[in-house]
Structures are given as structure tokens and as C-alpha cells.
Amino acid sequence: MKIDYDQSIDPPAPFISITIAHPLISTSEVQVAAKIDSGADITALPVNVVQQLNLQTNHFLEVAGYDNQIVSLPVYDVRLTVVHIRVRLKAIAISENHAILGRDVLNLLRLMLDGPTLTLEILE
């Protein structure tokens, strides 16, 4: 499966659609675009998804940004579905409209980033 990069941002970036579900309420789920970010140790969800699913904090994580400033952030327990993979994972919330797919999920997938054609290919 090939997906075009999102060219509305500069430079264009690879995004993939993911589904986030409450861990215990299977009818409660949200689809959201997620930016592929191999630099991120952990997956992050838009704040509005956390609110929509009424996810409850179950821990705090120390998170460092590019400047190495560490902040303690609430962490949420979710079920995430991407392509054919469904995983249970912990995620933080960010003030963005899209999710960030970190290496905790990316390492389960085989992806090819084709920069020159601005396409992301999901390999079997």
C-alpha cells in the first residue's frame, strides 16, 4: 500500500491513518492521522482524542523535547490499530491535530519512505 506524503506542510511529511480506542470500551474509538516520526521514543495523541475517549491517566512519564528540557506528562493506556496491527500501548497527549507515531509502534511495521516520489509504502 502506498500513501502520498502530506504536502500541505513544508517540507512534506509521511502520515498514516491510525485508530485509537479506549482499552476497555471497544465501541469508543477515533481515527486520526499520525505523522511518522522515527525520532520519537513514544507515540503521542492529540489532546482532543484523549478527551473524546475520556482516557484516564494511569502514570506520568518524563519526556524531553529537542532542547532536552524534561517535563512530566500524564500517560494514557490505549489500543492502537495501524494497518493490520493492533497493539496495547501507553501514549502521551500533545497539542496538535495529528498524532505522532513513535518507534514503539514503528518498530512493528515495515515501511519505506520514498522521498523523491513523496510516498510512504507499507510493506507486507
Next chain:
Amino acid sequence: MPILKEVRAPYTINAKSDVVEHEAIIVRRDGESVVVVPIPADQIAETVLTTAEGEMIGALLPPGEYVAYRAWKETTATPSPPVPLDPEFEKQWQAFQRLKPELLKKYKGQWVAIVNEEVVEVGPDFATVAERTDRFGNVAKCIGEVLEKPRVYHLPSPKVIRRL
């Protein structure tokens, strides 16, 4: 002294203009002059703090630092929880902290779940422990890794802000 512009939104001035190089910049707030910040040409690249009666009210930043600041603001997740903390969760969190010395002796490097202020599950990773605690239903719980110092997760990608 010429007035560059009266604005209620961010306004960009030309750092190479004569006004900036040879005159002072007067910062006004709500029509009231609050501070005069002289910026000699040789210091234009430095950050200048603006103060009124000893209180810092703002800062003039070189464009590069401003861009970096905006990028940091955009990418730094909000520290306040988007969903208010459940007081029941706070009890489990406090129990995790209280039990930590004992947990470190027994379960260092593993993940534990606390429900009703007691350890109810131990496992090698978050997912395993989370799945095992589902039997308690949708109750407040704390699931944490037992480490002496918390692990730091890195989310380093800054967003580039193109427009000032």
C-alpha cells in the same frame, strides 16, 4: 522620535533600518509608555529584556531565537492534563511512590500495576500488565516501570515555524 507602528499583534521591524540602528525603541502597552530599550547596532543580535518598574514584561529576541522559541512552544506538550486527574488515580499514584523502595527490591526493571493501593500485577512490559489488569474493569489504576530514576522518553522533532 518616529513611531514605527502601533499594533495589537506581533510586528516585525527591519533590524537594518536607521531607526533601529540609531534610535531607541519605545515599548508601549495600552497607550502607556512602559519602557525605553536602547538597542545599539552592535547589540542587535543579543536578547534584550524589557522591564517596567523592575518587573519583566517582555523580551526582544533575535529572529533565530524567536523562531526556536516558537518551535519549542509548538512541540512541547502541555504539562497540564487534558482530562482532569481522577482523585482515585492520585491515590494509586501515591501508593506507587510510597511502595517504591519495596518494589525496587522485588521488581526492579519490571512493570507493576497498582489497584486499590496494592500491587495486583507484575510483568515485563506495559502491554502485558495492562492486559492483565483489565479484569478489574475501568477502575483507577497506576501502571509504572519500577526504576530508581524515571526513564526519560525523547520526542525531539521540532516544528519549523516559517512565518514570524
